Structure formats: C-alpha cells, structure tokens
Amino acid sequence: MKNPIKLILSAIATLNLVTACTTAQTSEPATLTRSDDTTLSRVKSVLAEAMGRNDIRLGAGDLTEETSLTVLPPSLGPLETSSPSIPIPFDIVTDGRHCFVVRRETGEKYRLSDVNCVAAPRAQASAI
Amino acid sequence: MPMNRPSAILASAILFGLAACGGGGGGGGGSSAPPAPPPPPSPPPSGGSGPTYTPGVYEDASLFKDQCETPRTGVDIEGNPFPDEAGSLLEELLWLRSWTDETYLWRTEVPDLDPDNYTARVPYFDDLKTSAVTASGEAKDDFHFSEPTEDYLAARNSAPSPAYGASYAILAATPPRDVRIRYVEPGSPAAEIVSGQQNLIRGTRLLSVDGIDIVNAASQAAVNQINAALFPDTVGESHTFTVSDPGTSATRTVTLSAANISRQPVIRTSVIPTATGDVGYIVFNTFSPFSSEKQIADAMQTLATAGVTDLVLDLRYNGGGLLAVASQLSYMIAGNSRTSNRTFELLRFNAAAGNINPVTGEVNSPIPFYRTGLGFSLTNGASLPTLDLGRVYILSTGSTCSASEAVINGLRGIDVEVVLIGDITCGKPYGFYPQDNCGQTYYTIQFQGVNDKNFGDFADGFVPANSSFAFGVETPGCVVRDDFQNQLGDTSEALLAAALQYRSDGTCPALPPGASADPSGEKGTASAPDETLGARLELPEPDVLENNMDLSMPGDYRGRSQ
Numbered sequence: 145m146k147n148p149i150k151l152i153l154s155a156i157a158t159l160n161l162v163t164a165c166t167t168a169q170t171s172e173p174a175t176l177t178r179s180d181d182t183t184l185s186r187v188k189s190v191l192a193e194a195m196g197r198n199d200i201r202l203g204a205g206d207l208t209e210e211t212s213l214t215v216l217p218p219s220l221g222p223l224e225t226s227s228p229s230i231p232i233p234f235d236i237v238t239d240g241r242h243c244f245v246v247r248r249e250t251g252e253k254y255r256l257s258d259v260n261c262v263a264a265p266r267a268q269a270s271a272i
Numbered sequence: 273m274p275m276n277r278p279s280a281i282l283a284s285a286i287l288f289g290l291a292a293c294g295g296g297g298g299g300g301g302g303s304s305a306p307p308a309p310p311p312p313p314s315p316p317p318s319g320g321s322g323p324t325y326t327p328g329v330y331e332d333a334s335l336f337k338d339q340c341e342t343p344r345t346g347v348d349i350e351g352n353p354f355p356d357e358a359g360s361l362l363e364e365l366l367w368l369r370s371w372t373d374e375t376y377l378w379r380t381e382v383p384d385l386d387p388d389n390y391t392a393r394v395p396y397f398d399d400l401k402t403s404a405v406t407a408s409g410e411a412k413d414d415f416h417f418s419e420p421t422e423d424y425l426a427a428r429n430s431a432p433s434p435a436y437g438a439s440y441a442i443l444a445a446t447p448p449r450d451v452r453i454r455y456v457e458p459g460s461p462a463a464e465i466v467s468g469q470q471n472l473i474r475g476t477r478l479l480s481v482d483g484i485d486i487v488n489a490a491s492q493a494a495v496n497q498i499n500a501a502l503f504p505d506t507v508g509e510s511h512t513f514t515v516s517d518p519g520t521s522a523t524r525t526v527t528l529s530a531a532n533i534s535r536q537p538v539i540r541t542s543v544i545p546t547a548t549g550d551v552g553y554i555v556f557n558t559f560s561p562f563s564s565e566k567q568i569a570d571a572m573q574t575l576a577t578a579g580v581t582d583l584v585l586d587l588r589y590n591g592g593g594l595l596a597v598a599s600q601l602s603y604m605i606a607g608n609s610r611t612s613n614r615t616f617e618l619l620r621f622n623a624a625a626g627n628i629n630p631v632t633g634e635v636n637s638p639i640p641f642y643r644t645g646l647g648f649s650l651t652n653g654a655s656l657p658t659l660d661l662g663r664v665y666i667l668s669t670g671s672t673c674s675a676s677e678a679v680i681n682g683l684r685g686i687d688v689e690v691v692l693i694g695d696i697t698c699g700k701p702y703g704f705y706p707q708d709n710c711g712q713t714y715y716t717i718q719f720q721g722v723n724d725k726n727f728g729d730f731a732d733g734f735v736p737a738n739s740s741f742a743f744g745v746e747t748p749g750c751v752v753r754d755d756f757q758n759q760l761g762d763t764s765e766a767l768l769a770a771a772l773q774y775r776s777d778g779t780c781p782a783l784p785p786g787a788s789a790d791p792s793g794e795k796g797t798a799s800a801p802d803e804t805l806g807a808r809l810e811l812p813e814p815d816v817l818e819n820n821m822d823l824s825m826p827g828d829y830r831g832r833s834q
Contacts, residue, residue, distance in 0.1 A: 197350070197352055198347075198350060198351035198352045199350040199351055199352070203562070203646075203647030203648060203649070203652065204566070204645070204647060204648070204649050204650055204651050204652075205647065205651045205652065210651060210652075212652055212653070213647075213652075214646070214647025214648075214652045216562060216647070216648065218350070218428060219428045219429065219561075219562075220428060220560045220593055220594070221424055221427050221428040221706060222427050222428075222560075223417075223706075223715065224560075224593070224706065225559075225560075225591050225592030225593060225673055225674035225675060225700065225703075226592055226595060226674040226675055226678065226700065226702065226703030226704075226721065227593060227594055227595060227675075227703065228595050228596070228619060228639070228703065229594060229596070230594075230596045230646055231646055231647035231648055231652065233647060233652050
C-alpha cells in the first residue's frame, strides 16, 4: 500500500464508513409533519447552504408523505441540449429530537432548524 | 501554488469527513463545491509581479478564475453573489487558455495562443478550438461560442415567455417566402378554436401580417416588422394574420394575442390500430423542461396500458435537453432485461482527465438506463413503465439533435433496432457545461457521449439507409420529406405513414426524383435562397419553441451537402 492514491482512497473509505455508521445508528427515515410555505422556506434555506447556491427549487414529492426530497438543478439554458444535470437527492431523517436532511451521494448531514418531522412507518423507510 | 493530485484528494476527503460529521450543529458546514480538477504540469517559478504567458506551460485555471478586468459587484438574478475580484484582461485570457487545456475535449488540437496578441476575451476564446473537419467537410467543432452571463441567466430563468404557441418552419426565406406552422402547443392561442376553426394548424401558411406581405415583402424594414409580429414581446400583444391551410387555396384571417407559453414536451400520444397489432405514437418535442420527465412517462404508461406492440417515436423537432430523461425514455422503450447492467451513455472527456470529470472533479460514472423517476417532475424512485421492445421507429429531421440522438445511440448500444424515418439527424454527440467567468458565459465542447459499445462518432448524424448522403451513421429506415400537408399523428402524414409501411413490409416509399428530404431548400439539390429578391427572413435565435443546438432551420444540416 505504498501508492499514495491507495492510501488516500483507504482514508476516504474509512471516513465514509465512520460517517455512515454514525448516521445509520442514530437516525431513522422521517417525513415532515407540515409542508406549508414557512416550513418549506426553512428547508430550502438549509438546502441552499448545502448546495452552495441561493436559488433552491424542490422536485416532485410531498414531504409529509415521502422520506426523501430532491433539489432540482438550475433550469437549462436554451443552448444546453446535452445536459448531464440531474436532481440531487436528500433523505429526511430524525434522531428522535431533531430533523435532518442527508445528502444521499455524500452522506453530508444538515440539521433542519425549527422544522418538525416524525419517524416514517417501516414500509416507507424501506425505500431508502 | 495548486495542490498536487494526492493532496487535493486528501484535502477533499478531510473536508468531506468534517462536513459529514458536523451536521448536528445547526445546519452543518458542508459545501457542494467539487474537489479541484486534475492539475496541469507544474508551472515555472513566478518571478514577476503578475502572471505571464509562457509557451507550452499551462498553470492551474483556478489561479486565474474570477480575476476580472471589470469585476461585477452585487448578486446575479438568481441571488448568488458575483465571485469577481479585481484582475486584468491577461488573467481572463490565461484562465480561458488553462481552462480550455483542462476541459476541452480536443485539447491537444488547440493552438497555444499568445494572449498578448489579443485585446479582448471573446476573440481569444473563439480561437481556442480545433480547426479539424469531419468526413462531411464541416468543422469538427462548430458548437463553440459565448454570450454575456446576464443573457445566459435571463434565458434560463425566462420561461414562460410571450408567444402564440406556434412553431414556425421557414421553407423559403427569401421572396416568394414560404412560412409554415410546424406544430402548435396544446392550449395556446394558436390552438384556440374560433368559430369552429383552430387558429393555426400544422401546415398553415402565413401570407401576411398586419397588412405586410410575408411572401413578397422585399425590404429589411418589412422583414423586421414580420419578425416582430411573429415573436411578440409582451403578453396581450395582438397581430392579425392572413393564412391559408394545407390542401386549400382559400385564405382566412386570424387574430392572435400573445400569452405566456411554456413548452409542452409531449404534444400527442395515440394508439394506431393495425392488422398486426396496435402501434403507439408519441410526439416528443423537448427533453429540456423538467416536466419532460413526467410527460414522457405518462405517455409511455398510456401506451403500456393499451398493450401496444410497437412504437413510433416522433423526435423530428426534438433538439435535446436532459440526458437523464433520454436515458429514462430509452429504458421505457427497451425494458428491464435489455438494459440491466448496461450503460446508456458514458461521457468521454479528454484523455488527460482519466476517469475524472475535469469540470466537476468527480469520478466520471456512466449514465445508466434509469429505471425510476429522478425527481425532476416524477417522485424520486417512482417506477417507470416499460414497453419492452426490441425495435423502435424514430421519426427524424435535421432538428433531431443531441439528447434525441443520445436515445438513438443508447438504444443501438444495447442492440435495440432503431429504424430511422425522415432525414439525417443533426449530429451532435457532444456536450458542455456552460461556464461563467467575469460576466461572460463560455460554451466549449467538453465531452462526447458514447454508448454501451463505446460508440459515439456520429458528428455527421444518423442517416436512413436509403439516403444518398455519403456520410453519417447508416441506420435502417427510409428518407422521407417532412410533410406539412398532414397533421402529426395522421396516418397519412408522410413520416408516420412510412414508418407504418416499413413496419408492415420492410419497404420505403419512393422519394420524388431529384428531391431532397429537406423541405427548406437549404441543402441538397434545391437552389440556394436568392437574397437579391428581397431580405432574408430568419428566426430569432433561438425560436421560443425551438431548442435546437445549432439554431438551424428544419433540414439545415449546418451547411452540409449531399
């Protein structure tokens, strides 16, 4: 294992494992208790921080029914005809006290301040 | 000094770990900023007070990013702060040079241009591309352009826009002009029924507007007025047209009032009964709006429920858009077994990038055949219907472009037979990530899409097998002229009729002797427009109902000739 790339990949894998375990052991899938404008505004504010951009639009889905959400990419310009853009999925989870969104592709976890949620029934949870 | 590659990866890993573990403290600190792209060769030691051009040496583009001759301040129309810092024209040019070297698909074919020979950024960018040509003799890269970022952001945030909901075809741009309706958007002013007559239908010819003769007006001023009437600026703007419908010489008068129009990706879904089973037919005009995901899935569900045994997919006016929706569509056509563990499309970047996307810095993973909704307009994870077909009939013209061609190529990559009916496609296997720097958004070709068989060389388009074109990727099917005499979905309409004929007995209809499939007269045997007869009528770029990469007229193959 003298190859520095291999060492780094190993470090990444270890970090990922630690993070994944932490998330898995303390969080369970959840749905929001409300999806009114105020709640969605709070969710979008957190997602704006997560995405590093101001304009956040959510994809299809009722957050009081679904345990995940998607952040839409920016709309395509008229000349973008082969765009690899896809929505970014986040899972909604709770540790029993607070609600979070977890960016599915990276495991990054963000607390949803002043947003209420409830653990999802097992059937919904299995979708994650 | 840029980080070397292992350092960059390690830093990313550490940041990733910290961000991921720190989320409980009120929002987390994670950023979506991608890790740094692969670095160029090491730069020489800096000895002066500012950057300098050294032939053959490309410093990391990030060193020059946002170092602007004229920095912007404040936020853009999306609310994001401008990242600009005080810099110089030289830094902007050096950024272009290094960014091109890092991300341009054909980076080794770009000349090393001395910035000192340029006094503006756009001319410098314009020269930073390959000068090679394709087999047809056309420029290998004719998708290289830029525009003010203000315009780029305005365009992508502009929908819906004032329009009548009609898409135009200019079959003759100079007198005697021939301007027809290609299709109308459902529910739009153009589709409105007045006194039992739809305002405009496919094939309707526009003869005059507000008393100006569209057919024969010679002056540029008149053409400007015609264009202004065809493309209204404001909602409620009203103009009166004299028109004639296909199959009749009678004229009628139509007054249209502009409304805010959003493009409808799917404008027709139908089931065509035949002696050998029901055939599904879908007119799918764009992959661009996020609503395209749901609309095409709904259409496919309709056909799946009806139990069709074949599909005619009408992509003749589909200029592309989201590759992910193209993947979903391909999955819905081919079904589970044909697509399992197969690649829809791999984005092939320049060789120096290795398996890293040099734009995002992420690992370059293949685009699979997506089997579920992705969250554009369908719920993420929702199952998609399938038709499970081993063959599909695709209707095409020169406006069939980009993501539409990705469907053709992606399906061919898993041995689904694609029968092409119509004409050679536009030939754009390439794509880019628009990139702002200092107020200008640059488009440079950064990837080529290749299918599961690693094939993506269709820069001259896909062409029906009986075509006289000496180039293009030959595909089973028939050359057929676009037919403005019949409505889309009418089994008498030439392309659809040819698809049904080919399905029935494997034969093609005869093309009139000497005729090109191109109705616009822009290529082939037709004569070129004679501008001595009057000013040329051209659609603004782009037509609000046309999202075509190369901004060409129907059947205009970027100047290629047979």
